[in-house]
Amino acid sequence: MGSGGRISPLSLERGYARISSAMISPVFEIGAVRDVPGYGTLHLASRRGEPEKWFEFLDCLDPPHPREKKWVVMISSQFGCAVGCRFCDAGHHGYRGNLTVEELLGQVRYALSLHPELDPASVPKLKVHFARMGEPSLNRAVLRALEHLGRPGRLPGLIPSLSSVAPRCPQSRGFFDELIRVKDGLYGGGRFQLQFSVHSTDEEARASLIPVRKWGLAEIAEYGKRWFKPGDRLVTLNFALHDSAPFDPAVVERTFPQDRFLVKFTAVHTTQRAQEHSLTNVWYEAPSRVAGLGEDLRRRGYQVIINPSWPQEIESGLSCGQLASSVADASLAAVA
């Protein structure tokens, strides 16, 4: 396979075995799969021999782009999540530790193995999102995985993307300091996407949605200014905005420079937690509030991305933690 140049050497390292079209990972077992034709496949996996340590990863498209042009892999960094945001199912069944470097890379290798007809090195945009279960800044193995993936000549189209709620703790601070060095060393020229999940411009509302100590808006802004080098992508401020979450464009303008940050609005999907807390806000076209806020921010000089839900994503329950939660709930119900 390697001699034909169709499969990246990345996928053939460290004892992986190819069985039919997919690989058996030496570090984790696949427990459940949710397949959405035309979009992607969500996998629920667990550490080999420790079935209570589960996590999810997703191999998918960014419709309408074909996989040859843009390939998206979303991976987890923790078993569950230590943060427990009120709209997310990832932390619903607790936190059971961090994934290792091999487990992080294993998710990428496994996803790449699912399409043997494609050479990952030939895909112009191969996005690896550290944005599934877990807060990546609480796991230093994420930095080592980024170093491994970014080795020169391997995957020229690779664009890692990392989403964080910016926890306030020494571990995250050290992580973010080192992340700047990794990005500058291996992913210059716009090959790294950093996103902060902010969700409201009001600190009290943020505190309620993201129930851990975290950087304030001004600290995120300060870090973004340190992060940015000429040619880098703008840092994304993501707002999964539920109907009553305060959002003040003037606060954004006072805090975040337009030449360092962009603003993205996303829906709040129908996870178990979001429904429990009445936070769900699914839309396929921007609701008038979001459209109006977007216009306001554009007039203030910001780049704005309005990111609607994709119907199949909602119908199939592909949001972060949903598959893990449904399988865990079914197991608990079976035991009861």
Ligand code: SF4
């Ligand atoms: S949104 Fe991210 S940080 Fe918050 S609970 Fe979900 S996985 Fe954890």
